[in-house]
Amino acid sequence: MFKVGKKFKKLVWSTLVLSAAVTAIAGGAFSAQPTQANAEQAAVSSQLPWMDTSLSPEKRTELLIDAMTLDQKIQQLAGMRGVIPELVECGSPGRHIPGIPELGIPTFRITNGPVGLGGGDCSPQDKATALPVAIGLAASFDPSLAYAFGDLMGGEARTLGLHELEAPGMNLARLGENGRNFEYMGEDPYLAGVLSSKEIKGIQDNDIIAMSKHYALNDQEQNRMSVNVNIDENVLHELYLLPFEMSVKDGNVGSIMCSYNRVSGTYACENEYLLNTVLRDQWGFKGYVQSDFGATHSTAPALNAGLDLEMQSAKFFTNANIKAALADGSLTMDTVNQALSRRYVQMFKYGIFDRPIVRGTIDAETNGSKARDIAEQTAVLLKNEGNLLPLDPSVDSIALIGKSTYVDAAVAGGGGSSRVIPLYTVSPLQGLQNTLEKLGSNAAITKVTVAADNSNLDEAVAAAKDADVVILLAGVVTSEGRDRPSLSLPDSQDDMISAVTAANKKTALVLKDGDPVLMPWVNEVPSILEAWNPGQEDGNVVANLLFGLANPSGKLPVTYPVSKADTPTSTSERYPGVNQGVLDSTGKEIPQVYYSEGLEMGYRWYDAQNIKPLFAFGHGLSYTNFDISKLVVTPKTTDGTKKIQVSFFVENTGKAAGAEVPQVYLGLPKAANEPPKRLVGFEKVWLKPGEKKRVTITIDPAASNHPLSIWDSNADTWKTLDGEYKVYVGNSSDNITLTDSINVRTPVGHSK
Structure with a gap:
């Protein structure tokens, strides 16, 4: 075994200092200086043979693992909350694997990321650019935009001293109520695969490891920790695994996150078929598999099945458990080494061992402008009777109406671990004022915030009657951990839309959501713009689109049904699942969900069943023809x-x-x-x-x-x-x- 202190033929610190001292870094950001801990790390690293950058990632990994003790290896198999020596100002966060300074192993830092840098590895959470939600990116139908989306996130992750970005998400929108649809790329596997692969390239071109998630079939939040998905093998491969396959083969993704749920009776994070047979043997995946936080359920079975890293902390990949499994023969040292090797190869490949951990400053203005450009290309013009849109800036008066969530502040994204704390936000009123100023308009704006219970709806109706045009904002903000109770808009918004539209036929409705919604008032509203959750630039984005400074160019990545009964998941067996007396080892019921619609999901269902949707997959109008x-x-x-x-x-x-x-x-x-x-x-x-x-x-x-x-x-x-x-x-x-x-x-x- 190599011992620290041998003469090393190549000094790398001068290169590290140079890379950290430059004033501008990719992603529109400014750098910080390396800390004393980084300097001490570099002094040790300069003596270690696996720090020779002329060697291949595979050879460097081999040398490193050969030098590690068993205790060191076990410590590297799971995350742990605590202070980051290289960034003590980050408090005691919980999204990292502690480093081993004497071996030159840095703290491995992780952040969430489907819609911008979400829950990260600082406490409190670092601010970042809140991009439009991923389903909006899917609506762009634009691979180059997906690359720009990933490039911005990857650049910001690099700036903040992070290493792994848990994005993109590519679970399919089988279920309109899924609380995490906003994190994903819609209902079609090919569209999701194309855009996800480009986003991955954008991330990884910043030397940040991207992660395809959640593998696989984590298509509902209700019972996500326990549900067992029953699915035919051809349906699994042709639909739900296809985006992941494309992300491996086309995106060359560095990591995969396995999901909470069971698949055909076995948890995804210890599913031999998914993690080894399909992922490694059939697709040739060379990266590592990380568990979703708390999705590990065993020690030897999970490692043997192909899980390489337990997050958020060691519950099963503990020192005692690993040693016991090695002792009883259920686990081999080769498997432990393999799990480490898969991650270290990616870390060496993307230079994570070779750069100091520094936490710079994101260029909010530059990246905010990029976020605005992206969001303007995600909006879908669903309906535009009489060419009401784009609005005429010469009008004298505008009523801006909606519930507080949508009219008073930017809708910067959904809830849960992906939630971004934005660097700044642009409210609807501020954005409208900005756009009118650019157009030289003197239109008076009256804003009415409608109460959650519609108790002041009369005030909104009166404002609508008095205005030349009405901009009506509505929507739904969803979250990880829970599904929507229905496909309808919450908080009596349907009644609000009908009442306001009846008061003024020149009403442009803007939807801000992350899923399809039911529209019982669709024939009453002349113009409908689907803006999704637009991100921190919400106000500017929506106003620019409404007044024609940007032309809507998005297409629906999901089908909008007329009613819930028209969807493929309208029976309890298909969602949320049923109890059939199947118990786990503790005696708890395992809910069973059946994908018995088979291949008929999304537009395939509506085509096969000859059901006319409200708005079809791929639909989207423009201000031109x-x-x-x-x-x-x-x-x-x-x-x-x-x-x-x-x-x-x-x-x-x-x-x-x-x-x-x-x-x-x-x-x-x-x-x-x-x-x-x-x-x-x-x-x-x-x-x-x-x-x-x-x-x-x-x-x-x-x-x-x-x-x-x-x-x-x-x-x-x-x-x-x-x-x-x-x-x-x-x-x-x-x-x-x-x-x-x-x-x-x-x-x-x-x-x-």
Whole structure:
């Protein structure tokens, strides 16, 4: 074993000081100086052979693990609350793995992150940029925007001396009531996978380890700690695992978070099939698996199944438990070393051993501007009768009305561990004033905050009657740990919307939510803008969109139903689950939820059941008009392995610059027994008035989303069937304007 004190051939501290002393860092931030603890760490590290940066991450990891004692190894398998020597000003936070200074192992610091830097590793929590919620990012249908989203978060994490960012979240929106839908990327696995993979690259390009979560099927908050998900294997692979597979193969994600729930009877964090068979053997994942906080339920079974790091602290990966498991043979030292190796390789890969832990200052103005630009591209214009929007700035009076949550302050995001403490916020009134000033408008604004019980609704109605136009704000803010009680807006907002709209037909409704909502008043309201939870720049974002300084370009990443009865989860067996006398080892009931809708989830359900939604997946209007034409698909006949080119023209036929998102869907042969179509391609196209562009979308059968394939549960692999495949092109899942087909034929004597 190597002993500290041997002469080391390479001194790295000078490089560390240089990297920490620069005045500007990625992500719009300013640096701090390294602490005395960092300097002492560097002095030790300069003598350690695994600190030779010319070696590969794998070799450095091997040298480090060979030098560790058993007690040191065990200490590194779980988090622990306490003071961070490198950042004593952070108090005693609980999102880190303590370092081992004599081995050059730094404190490994973790932060939450689907919508900005949430619960982090400082107490009190560091402030950060509150971005629009992730479901809003999904609505952008824009991979480059997803990269920018990840880049901003990764840059801020780097600035604050963090190492791992628990993002992106990619559980699918099977359930509209799910309290964490705002953290995720909608109902379609391909869309979620594309955007998540780009977000991961944005994060990891800042040398921050990204994390795909929550693996897998953590699709409801009710009973999330105990529920057992019963699901067919083909449904699991074709829908719910697909974004994770894409994040591994396309995003090269460094870590995975396993979830609280059970899958087919076994907790996700000790599920051999999920963590080893699928993740490592089938997908080739090389990173590490971390438990959700408190999601570990065993010692040897969890480690043997592929869990590498227990968080938030050691309950099962304790010194006594690990040593007992080693002693009785249920656990081997190779497995312990493997768990450490998987994390250390990623840490070496992203330079975490090689830079001091410093806590700089985020450039709030720069990153706030970026957040505003992102949020403006996430909004979805659901309805715009009579072209009420964009509003005319020459109006004399505007009534700004809503419940306090939505009209008095920025809706910066949902609740729970992902909650960001924003660097600043822009209220609706402030944002409206800012936009009117830019437009040279002298419109008078009357703001009415409607009481939770609508007791002053008459005041809002009177203000609406007196105003030239009304901006009505409504929504719902959800949270980790609980689901919504229904799909309806809370706090009697439906009554408020109906009353205000009846008082003034020139009412623009702005929804601020993170899920689909029911709209019994939809035919009464001329214009509806879905702005999601827009983040800290809420006021500026919404006002810029309403007055046309920004043109809505988002598309719905989830289906909005007419009623709960229309959804695929309207029975108790499908949600929230049922008790059937299945008990755990302590005698407690294990709730059972059944994904018996199979592949018919999201728009696939509405297509297959021939149910007309209120607003379909992929729907989104603009302040201009577009035409998609002249579809050409080549080749028309293929063996199922060659790339397919889908080409068409997109033209802006209106009078404003804007963006359209043409969507390509594929219908599989009848023998596949699949829903009518699946999304296989899209592209966001920005066009000036009168501009026309040829767009080509490639369908690659070998791609990570397996666009032509179905999962064969018997063979435990993907397969492509012979037959006719329908190609559909449109600007939403229910507005297909161009169709064609291809034929897949396997040559005699060949197999796919």
